Structures are given as structure tokens and as C-alpha cells.
Amino acid sequence: MAESGRDRKLYLGPRLRLLRRELGINQSQMAEELGVSPSYLNHLERNQRPLSAQMLLRFADVYDIDIREFVAGSSTDASGRLREIFSDPLLRDIGVPRDESMELAENYPSVVEAMTRLYQAVTDLRRIPDAIDRLSGSGAVGSALDWVRDYVQQNHNHFPELESAAEDVAAQLPDDPADLYVALRQRLERDHGVSLRIANDRMMGSALRFYDLHRRRLLVSDRLPTSARLFAAAFQLCMLSLDRPIADQIARAGAEGEAQAVLRVMLTNYTAAALVMPYGRFFAAAEESRYDIALLETRFGASYEQVAHRLTTLARTGARGAPFFMLKVDIAGTVSKRFSGEGVPLARFGGACPRWNLYRAFQAPGQSLSEIVEMPDGEKYFTICRTLPDPAHNRNARSTRAIALGCHVKHAPRILAADGLLLDRANSIGPACHICERTACPDRALPPVTRTLAVSPYQRTASPYPFQQV
Known part of the structure; x- marks a missing residue:
């Protein structure tokens, strides 16, 4: 029985x-x-x-x-990574069955992590063969960034000890963003003897924020908007007042060398966001407003990107927010930030799908584009995409960037921006062309590495790269 x-x-x-x-x-x-x-x-x-x-x-x-x-369990992401790895031309002829990769992801997570790191190393070597001589063996910076990104993903972009430490400090400070900025400046002066000054280009040069350790002063560029000035003050206070919990987190991570330096900055940024947007208040405001990003920006004095990033961190036991994922890309498709939510099949080793509103957002600057998207496996997700304002602090920057925020469609009723969307109608997209097996896609830029091309001189299809079906 x-x-x-x-x-x-x-x-x-x-x-x-x-x-x-x-x-x-x-x-x-x-x-x-x-x-x-x-x-x-x-x-x-x-x-x-x-x-x-x-x-x-x-x-x-x-x-x-x-x-x-x-x-x-949390083997969905691991299984997706294995499918991507096993679809590589180096391995695809083995034909690893889907059930075997799922069993490996479920029962041997350490093996999956080891394979992922090895595949990342192979991918890095393929990506920069012409730069090896120029870098003279200093490619460890990329490895450090990858190590930190992996560590953040393993922790679901949530660090409870840092959240608690930041909340304890925030409880002693005012809620209003304007008053908070004043209080942070006063706290820096009173507790650490650090003065905050707004400085022009002549004094700042190319820097946006500079801590003059000898003169005990924090210089902040006058080109930065109010939200960035508030964050700069919070970052400095966290670096000085909350250095112990940050150091403890780094010690637990086991980071070394450049990875340790990158992780320290990342965790200090994380703690600063938790100070400006304390977990309890931010979570309550997000739930009450149904994740109204514009309202959250105003209430906490934060930028769109800061709020979007903060929404990916709401994983506290007993007070979990909608499990958002986030991407930040430029118009060329280069991903500079990537935070995965619960089982979102985003290609880790490539770009995003050109059919997605993420790229259409560049044609509608400043507008929020919401839609339901469907992946090749039938899973649907709600996404909202918007370009970021041109950086006033960098007059030479020419690349516009966009943010994509999303979650599984089952969470869409919780989100204000999803109102009016028909949940049963979706835009068909894929994780990335090189691993997407969706047929007859007219926007395909690359053939899937898991299939054999089926190009014929006697027929032209809608897709520029037709491939053989199973």
C-alpha cells in the first residue's frame, strides 16, 4: 500500500x-x-x-x-543550471536525461555547485581569449565578482543579522527621509567626528563619494540626487557603526583577497539600504500598497533602482514579501545586476530574450511596461520593466540602463502594477537564445546549442535559425 x-x-x-x-x-x-x-x-x-x-x-x-x-527544497534553480550546463556543445552529445539532472540537483547540491563553478570558469575562458595577454593573469577581478554573486544567490539575497543590526539603528532615527538625512549627518558628526560636505566637480574630480580618512570628512558630489545623498550618508554610517556585523558576515562567508573587498562593499551597500528602508516598515508599506514602487520611492526617499533592489531582499521568516527577481541591463544587453527569485529560469551565462518588454522599455524612456510572460516550459511570470534616468552625475555616460522586476504569475494579484493584465494571455519569451528551444521564433538571434540546425536552400522559415525537432 x-x-x-x-x-x-x-x-x-x-x-x-x-x-x-x-x-x-x-x-x-x-x-x-x-x-x-x-x-x-x-x-x-x-x-x-x-x-x-x-x-x-x-x-x-x-x-x-x-x-x-x-x-x-530549493533544487529548481540548481536543476535549471544543470540543464544549461548539459546543453553545452561540449556535453550535449551525452544526452543526460532530465530526471537524472533533477535527481542530482535534489540529492547532491555540492556537486551541482562544483559543476557550476567549473562551467563558469570554462565560459569565462571562452569569453575573453583575446584579453588573456592584456590582463597578464589578473582576471581574478571577474572571478571575485562571480564568487560574490554566487554567495548572494546562495543566501537568497537576504542577510538576517545585517537586517537586525540596521533595524536597531533605524529605530533611533526619524522616518521622514528629509529628517533622516539630517539625523544621519548629525550621527556621523557626534559618534564618529565625521562631517559631511556637498562638493563640486573641481573638488570631487571623477568621484561621487569620497571619505577623507585623515580630515574625517565625507565628500558627496553635488551632482547626486537627494536619494543618492541619503544613501551615501547611510553607507558611511554603516561602514563606521556596523562594521562588526558586516565583518562577521564576511568571516562566515570565507571570502578571500579581492572577493573579500567586493563582498565588503556589497554587504555595506546592503546594510545601508536596510537602514534607509528598515525591513519591518518597508515590508509593511510594500504589502499595504501592493508593491507600489512610486509610493515606496517617495515614502523612503529612495530611487527606483534602490526600491527595486530592496524588493528582492524580503525573505525574512514569517514576513516574506513577493519573491521578486531583478535584472539591470544596458541597451546592448549586458547584464550588470542579476538577482533570481524563486525558481526563475533566467539564463545565468547569457543575456535575456529580445522579445521581452525589457528591451522595448528603451523605446519608451521613463514608462513602466507591465506584462505576463511565458517561458518555454509553460511557466508564467509577471514582469515590470522601466529605464532608469540618465545619470546626471556622469556627463560622459551614453548608455541608458533598464530595470526588470518580476515574480511568478501566482503572485501577480498581490501587485498593483499587474491590475488589468489578463493572466491567461502571455508574451512568449525564453531564457536566452542559445538555450531556448522555442520553435518558429522570428526574433531568434542564435540557434539552441541543444539542437542541430536544419537549414535548407529550398525553404525559408520565419526563424533565421531553423533546427531539427526531437
């Missing part, structure tokens, strides 16, 4: 190992914290014993995890 849903035994060994690795503790330490023997924990991790409801509750209590999320 098949087991009922209530009686189904839970074997979650790989997830337990992954949790322990993320916590940076060994089996003996975890067993002691849980009040069990190391041998029992070893049996659980090897799937030799099922995880009882009582033990599951103990894990949730000791390590503050969401039970539903922990049981459901």
Missing part, C-alpha cells in the same frame, strides 16, 4: 548537509546544538534514517528555518 501524504517519511539528508555547511559547523557541533548523538545525525545525513516531525521542528527552532521551504 502506498504511503499517505501524512505518513510519508522524509529523507532530507542532502539538505541537512547543505544547511550544516552554510552554518559552518561540523557534525559534532550540530549534534550538540540539537541534543542528539553524532551517529544519529550521521544517519540522517546519509538518508539511513527518516527525519521525524519532532526533529524537523527542532531544526526549525534551533536554526530559525522555514519548515515548508526546507522540506520543499
Whole structure:
């Protein structure tokens, strides 16, 4: 007789190992914290014993995890990465079945991470062969950025300790953005002896923000808008007042060298955003307004990009926001920011689909373009795309950038910008041309690497790259 849903035994060994690795503790330490023997924990991790409801509750209590999320697992992203890797010309002739890649993603997350890093290294080598001599072996900067992006993704772009530290400071400060800016300047002066000055181009040169350590002053360019000045003050206060929790997070991450420097800036930016937009107040305002970005900009004195980025961080247990993903691209399709939500099949090693409103937004500067999109696997997502204002602080910049924010269509009723859209009508897009197997696409720029071209002199199709069907 098949087991009922209530009686189904839970074997979650790989997830337990992954949790322990993320916590940076060994089996003996975890067993002691849980009040069990190391041998029992070893049996659980090897799937030799099922995880009882009582033990599951103990894990949730000791390590503050969401039970539903922990049981459901997070192998969707890993499975998608494996499908992309196995579709590479170097590997596609092996024909790894989909069920095998899903089993690998579910049961061996460390192996998936190792394969992803190796594939990233191969991709980097393919991308910059002509720059190897020029870089003279200094390509570690790209690797540092990739390492930090991977680390942020592994943590779902949410760092609870930094959120709590920033909220504690914010509780002592006013809510109104104008008053907050004044209070931040006063706090810098009072607690750290740092004065904030607005400076012109002659003093700033090409810098937008400069901390003069010897004179104990923070110089901020007069070209920056009010939201950027507020953020600059918050960044400096976090760097000085919250350096300990930031350093602790870096130590737990195990970052080294250039990756450590990049991570420090990223985490300080994260903490500054959490100070300007404290989690509790921001989450409540987002839910109450149904994620009205314009209202959130005004209420917290933040820019569109700052609010969009903040929306991707709302993953606190018991107070989770809509799981947004975010992309920032330029008109050439170069992705400079990428934060994935729950299982969004964005191609990690390429650009985005040209059929998406993200690129149409460049033809309608300043307008928010909302739509429902459908991926080749049938999953649908709500997205909102908008260009960013030209950077007044950089007179030589010529590239306009756009932000795409989105989530699974099941969350669309929670979002104001989705009102009026027909959820059963969607624009068909793909993750990226080189891994998209959607047929008869007139906008295809590359053939899928998983298929063989079927070009014929006797027929021209709507797609410039017809390929053989399975």
C-alpha cells in the first residue's frame, strides 16, 4: 500500500548537509546544538534514517528555518543550471536525461555547485581569449565578482543579522527621509567626528563619494540626487557603526583577497539600504500598497533602482514579501545586476530574450511596461520593466540602463502594477537564445546549442535559425 501524504517519511539528508555547511559547523557541533548523538545525525545525513516531525521542528527552532521551504527544497534553480550546463556543445552529445539532472540537483547540491563553478570558469575562458595577454593573469577581478554573486544567490539575497543590526539603528532615527538625512549627518558628526560636505566637480574630480580618512570628512558630489545623498550618508554610517556585523558576515562567508573587498562593499551597500528602508516598515508599506514602487520611492526617499533592489531582499521568516527577481541591463544587453527569485529560469551565462518588454522599455524612456510572460516550459511570470534616468552625475555616460522586476504569475494579484493584465494571455519569451528551444521564433538571434540546425536552400522559415525537432 502506498504511503499517505501524512505518513510519508522524509529523507532530507542532502539538505541537512547543505544547511550544516552554510552554518559552518561540523557534525559534532550540530549534534550538540540539537541534543542528539553524532551517529544519529550521521544517519540522517546519509538518508539511513527518516527525519521525524519532532526533529524537523527542532531544526526549525534551533536554526530559525522555514519548515515548508526546507522540506520543499530549493533544487529548481540548481536543476535549471544543470540543464544549461548539459546543453553545452561540449556535453550535449551525452544526452543526460532530465530526471537524472533533477535527481542530482535534489540529492547532491555540492556537486551541482562544483559543476557550476567549473562551467563558469570554462565560459569565462571562452569569453575573453583575446584579453588573456592584456590582463597578464589578473582576471581574478571577474572571478571575485562571480564568487560574490554566487554567495548572494546562495543566501537568497537576504542577510538576517545585517537586517537586525540596521533595524536597531533605524529605530533611533526619524522616518521622514528629509529628517533622516539630517539625523544621519548629525550621527556621523557626534559618534564618529565625521562631517559631511556637498562638493563640486573641481573638488570631487571623477568621484561621487569620497571619505577623507585623515580630515574625517565625507565628500558627496553635488551632482547626486537627494536619494543618492541619503544613501551615501547611510553607507558611511554603516561602514563606521556596523562594521562588526558586516565583518562577521564576511568571516562566515570565507571570502578571500579581492572577493573579500567586493563582498565588503556589497554587504555595506546592503546594510545601508536596510537602514534607509528598515525591513519591518518597508515590508509593511510594500504589502499595504501592493508593491507600489512610486509610493515606496517617495515614502523612503529612495530611487527606483534602490526600491527595486530592496524588493528582492524580503525573505525574512514569517514576513516574506513577493519573491521578486531583478535584472539591470544596458541597451546592448549586458547584464550588470542579476538577482533570481524563486525558481526563475533566467539564463545565468547569457543575456535575456529580445522579445521581452525589457528591451522595448528603451523605446519608451521613463514608462513602466507591465506584462505576463511565458517561458518555454509553460511557466508564467509577471514582469515590470522601466529605464532608469540618465545619470546626471556622469556627463560622459551614453548608455541608458533598464530595470526588470518580476515574480511568478501566482503572485501577480498581490501587485498593483499587474491590475488589468489578463493572466491567461502571455508574451512568449525564453531564457536566452542559445538555450531556448522555442520553435518558429522570428526574433531568434542564435540557434539552441541543444539542437542541430536544419537549414535548407529550398525553404525559408520565419526563424533565421531553423533546427531539427526531437
